[in-house]
Amino acid sequence: MKHLILVAGWVLALVLPAAADPNFWRHEWPNTDFSQTSVENWVEIMSGGPPKDGIPAIHGPAMVAQTDEAGLDPREPVITVALDGQPARAYPLRYLLWHEIVNDRIGGLPVAVTYCPLCNSALVFDRRVQGRELSFGVTGKLRNSDMVMYDRETESWWQQALGVGIVGHFNGARLTQLPVWMESWASFRASHPGGMVMVEPDHARPYGTNPYRGYDSSRRPFLYNGENPPHGVPPLMRVIRVGDRAWTMERLRQEREIREAGLVLSWQAEQASALDTGAISQGKPVGAIRVRDGQGRDVAHDVLFAFAFHAFWPDGTWMLAQ
Template identity: 30%
Template structure:
């Protein structure tokens, strides 16, 4: 499949090459701001520095949200039925929702989730969103948007050390913490039309951010649906699937495997028992509602669970041969395994092209 970079981005790429720098202007930002954060770009990189592009807005030119306000669902009027949101488990019976409409403009939300300092890290250009623990070595930091991109994917920086992290590589790639990996929390991606059924009591990040942004508008034109539009260069194009197809990538020990919505029921939930990287996995998904999640079937004591769907309750989601009941986040609700939860390998939704370039040759389930 032929890829194209937006024409006005090409002009700035040419200008950058003439100036002897690999910085490029990023056409995706309408109001880039002053970029006055405390980033540091020097020193050694674990990725080729020549493949790290400056998006243009500067450090913190895209402002993270550090004091997000939440509202009940009835108060939200800036989302449409097909708007995507990221759901986080905020403790038993509580869920927080982070709309793409907000994240498209801010990319990072530093928050407290289930008594954990968590950064919601989202890249609009790769469609990937995940939670990162903000505590390292006993010290809590926050993450900001560095303005840099690798394989057209966000490079957040931590404000404690100024180190730069690759989101989809899941690793610090430059700075004092180079080589470290963040502890991750998987988020469940869901459409707004399905929220009231799946998460009836969830609260939602409000559009009252204190910043002047049009959260009803998508700032990147037809980027979400145009397979030929990739704004910045990528290392390894992979044309096995459409570039902008949303797939779930599961990452174990530096390897990834992709799962497609087409592998699941067109209406209602279905299950896939799979083996990947030596682990027994359960992948649960549906085309309607358009959602996927993944769990380890094997518990720390070696018990291999035979997990089955509970069809009558969206809170009580899975059961097993022991009579345990689990929710969609893997939290134990009732049964003999009190206090335990299902382990979840690192996973997130994202555009196919990004999985293909970060994990060349990755397996696609069913292909």
């Protein structure tokens, strides 16, 4: 964990718990309405080190045809967004590790592609809320080790894993999650010959390297003080979440296909973990999965660490092998 902090360029002196009320944050967020909030215990919100926009979100990324040279290793993970009537788009984790949010527009749909490395939560949202189109940035705050986002229009805070506003004008509002999935770059290219891929951002970052080396082999999550998951599930085991249900990646690895709760979870292939070795392309193999309904349609889901599922869905259902 010490190595993680050094590589990320953070120091423990900057990782401070919040005070027991929001006054701790008002100087940094004068435009946020802290009187509207669902946060009951402000100690849950911590600084991850970087300040507001210290992790810079990307807005309107350049895209190129996947037949062009993208500089990606075949094993590298990408988030695939395949909307009806539009060429599929690949958002490489080598970029999202350093930016966490990409505000994009696919056809006429404004989307936010988000990735929280500490939870391994990769979610894509429709950016339209209550008739307004929002643009998202990174607060630099964490709650249960999960990224807290904010919208630039009202500076409301949003919990990434939930897609729910937790502070400000949009407190209680919910973003619409889109059905996307993670797979290897090679798999994306094979499945989407007419697809597009995000171009490397114009920022001074060591893209292709992992600032959280060894994280998904750690015994404890970073900046998390909550309970461990039940049933002996390791905190940093990946689980597939659909709604308030979770299936462990280990179970799916063994069974290869699970048909439960009106869903079909399938082990499609493997990809490199972005949170293992220093070079993403050398990461250990982890499952690339798809979740579909009984009619074969992709279903919105998440592949996150078990501790995060337990933290945000404490009464959730664990779909363990019988």
